[in-house]
Amino acid sequence: MHEASAQPVVHRHAPPQGFIRKYVFSLDHKVIGLQYYGLALAAVFIGMVLSWLMRIHLGWPALPFPGLNKLSPNGAPGGLMTPEYYLSLMTMHGTIMVFFVLTNAPQAGFGNYFLPIQIGAEDMAFPRFNMMSFWVTFLAFVVLIAAFFVTDGPPISGWTAYAPLSAVGRDAGPGQALGQTLWGISIALFCIGQLLGSLNFISTTLDLRTRGMSLARMPYSTWAWFVTSVIGLLAFAVLLPACILLILDRVAGTSFFIPAGLVVSDKLQPHAGGSPLLWQHLFWFFGHPEVYIAILPSIGIVSHILPSFLRKNILGGARTVVGSLIAFGFLSYMVWGHHMFLSGMNPFSAILFSVPTLIITIPATIVVLLWLGSIYGAKIRFDSPALFCLGFISLFISGGISGFFLAQPSIDIQLHATYFVVAHFHLVMAVAAIFGIFAGTYFWAPKMFGRMMNETLAKWHFWLTFIGVYCIFMPMHYIGLAGNVRRYALFNDDYMIPMNPVHKFMTIAALATGAVQLIFLYNLFHTRFWGKKAPDNPWESTTLEWSTPSSPPPFDNFGGKYPVVYRSPYEFVEGGAADYVIQTSPVEVGTH
Amino acid sequence: MAPNREPGLRFYVWVWIGLLIIAGVEVLLTYQGFSTGALLAILLILAVCEAGIALMYFMHLKYERSTLFWSLIPVTIFALFLMNHFWADALRLIKVRVVPF
């Protein structure tokens, strides 16, 4: 019974009426996706400003920030940033970027919007969970930001919140009072939001695929969102209790992470029997999968976008790409100890953790080679999404390659906690993922807003950002090799002073690159309201999101019908009127 | 393959009795003066059997498609198994704890 190309649908829930139900407490996965995207946008803006402040402080420590004393009288008396306030900003920058940007935008944002459409469902499996997961995440964000406004300011213990610094409270320094507790609560809430999201994603992917959309026919992006959700389901389930134990240590006087005989600011702490390493183990058991939660969706998005601009499928097709994705997910659990080589962990474990860490480079190399192999002999269309995908590949190589160093305990001895590490994870996890987000935005804007982004601005945005990020993060490798320690508010050690010029250079690059992002912001908002109308399938793409009756898609995505899928996601064939065949097309096409 | 037919309440009563017996055995063995390590091993084995029975019959895992079992259980065991990395350090807490010189 495969004749009917589409069948009528019983609506799950009627289109909502009224502003609140439509745009605030909406059950529509498209609105929720945009809400996540908006939240991430706000978060990334805050995080970027924080990084500006930090960079300026590192470049010109004596330079006062007019008005910063308004935000924090203690942290920046007379606008002059104190070392502890630098650490506060650093902590908030890391937390905001890792959790509320890199986890939210590519996974929860684009995933919510496009996963149901790409599998031909008219919504997520559990719209109410979906709404809850967003609003819990939103609450988590508010709680985190609130830390800026409490008396002692935000925590100073970094996004990894190592105990005992994060566990003993006020004595450990400003920000470790209420600020750190808020941090813990915020992250615990965030875990709940993510767990709800993961449950929703997985059951949607497994149970709500339209007829013909077998697992093998799902787009790479859907696969990436699915694998990421599985990772998240297990990872956040471990961070949640860890956060609860940390909060208990702080407010209920337990000593899970605090050993006996601690004397902090000349006060003997009333704790005994805990272990700081336990926190590190629990945290990194989540923390390493987390970096794959951040990057996998971008890998999926890039692999999904590239075919439309190469006019051919990714080399090896679903089997190889999806295989690598799953390999990433599987391996990401066996390697958390490589963050702890020098943490006082048993030196034997270091070797046990180092081997799988190195093995992860195999799937990484495979995906890169697949991309390169697909570019070979293609007919590349250089629209902005394509450019950002190609930029992503370049950055992914640059950032991933330094993993070879940090995966080896013997080299980590020298590079651990230096700017080499900062360069590594910023390139491979942060900037690369952000490029994936940009690519996704330019690629899907026609679908999300029904309008085309301004191509000229987009291209300028790409060129400047691409050069900029290399100017910021490449030098970090060099000074890292020279032993420049990270998380310092000031470099006045004899052997670090000579590197200050490099820091000045990186600061300027960072400010410039940040300023360039305003082009993107302008382009985004201008497009949203006044951009030129987009055709239904501007990129001549093949997956279901381009088969919806309108852009943005109607409330039930396919206008009261379910599409029926007849073929694999990326079929491009030369000759004939169009060189691409959309998944819903039943017409037989010539061999290729 | 279609899910098998599932049994009635009488069968579950037998399972329930079995589980009770295992729990009883656990308590009995606790007082046989095993070393802590040995007792832990025994109790864990019994607990795993108990949980396995409950999963398979009470929670119908046996009557679902086998793919469900194979995609859920190994992943969980794998993830939990990895946490055994912890012991390498836990044991060290004794060896290299702060000793007054």
Added chain:
Amino acid sequence: MSESEVALGHAAVMEEPAYALPPKKLTVWLFIISDSLTFGSILFAYGYLRVGSTNWSTPFQFPSILNGMIMTFVLLTSSLTMLGGVLAAKAGRKSVTVRWMGLTALLGLLFAALHLREWSHMIGEGWRLFQNPTGGSVQFGAAFFSITGLHLLHVVSGVIAILVVAIGFNRGRLTEGHVETTGLYWHFVDVVWMFVFPLVYLMNAAR
């Protein structure tokens, strides 16, 4: 919440669900997986701290163990009654289902009551999250109260869920599918206890 029926109603136009499970049931399974990692990590933390301490105290006299046995019996039995509810629901016998589920909820409450009695008894002895009256490692109280507390939280929320579903099923608002998934969750609470009882009670029995 009527998602799952609709999703099933779509069977004609959808791919067959993986594992042939409706979304709700699948999600409960996934939740169980994730929650077992939550419990797992806390139990591992308990083991970590215990292995790392030289003065661990094993305070449970036989009365406490006996209490634990009774609790185990109660919880196991509640699983059985829940199964009765599920079978009855599948057979479409409303009132029987509601009776079984009511019984299950009662047993759940009994379990909670016994547990709280144990707690108050220990608190009376001077046990706290951060305090050990016997002078041993303070981690005992921390581990005991946090692990059993987390489990108790699951029990209580389970009881509430059972009551809500029972009422909804009686009113015809909810289906046997809901009864079944609730049962799934309830059995999981039972499974967790199968590890908590030996690891937290028996391993700390004064032998």
Added chain:
Amino acid sequence: MTGKLFGLLVAIITIVSTAFFVMHTWWLPQDISTHGHGVDHQLNETMIGTGILFVAGQLVLASFVWLYGDKKDGRKIKSFPGGAAVMVTFAIILVGIEILVLTFVGSRVWASAYIAPPPADAMQIDVAAEQFAFYFRYPGPDGKFGVIHPEMANDANGNYFGLNPANDEAARDDVVVGELAIPVNRPILLTMHSKDMIHSFFVPELRLQQDIVPGLTVPIHFTAVKTGKYEIVCTQLCGLGHYSMRAYLEVKTQDEFDQWLKTQSGD
């Protein structure tokens, strides 16, 4: 056009980035330890191997993008000869071999510094880290360390370790100083413990870094082969003064060292 520009840009970026690595404009400081050359060797090997991969990867990307832009000519789309199988096998074999080599060699280096037990004749020095300073303790003439009482530790009266000289023989002659002085070519065993937070002991020239975990006595041993004054920095975020937490390592000749120790214990 765009493609050529992209290819050019990537090529330039690659060459410039690599140049600084090759020219060693910024590089590891000199190595003054016995195990350090192993670390450096391992790092150089990795640098060469990954450097080749890096340059090759970027340049292939650049040239492909340069070559295969859509020029709206009748050119047919080619697929990669050999397909994915080639790529996968290539990746597994190439990277696999690199991994095996690195692990095999690297683990030995790691073991030599961190797993091997300290030599019997190693000179033990006790290290206490606190916010935000390092303190070092020498056993003194009797060769015995005094017992530590955390509750007695008090920076105000300079009792950084919490010693109790009043009724502790061994503690009386303990030499407590703020800088680490060691004799050259003599195995040193540092027993490190922290008073409050996790700190880290990092001397770039020694190729030695180790977190100091509160509650543990973390042992670390090394042998310095060059005299001179080097910097010890804290690399583990330990609070607001983290950036300012450091001390000096003075590697002296045996005579200088004995002299120094005498003067220290004198006052």
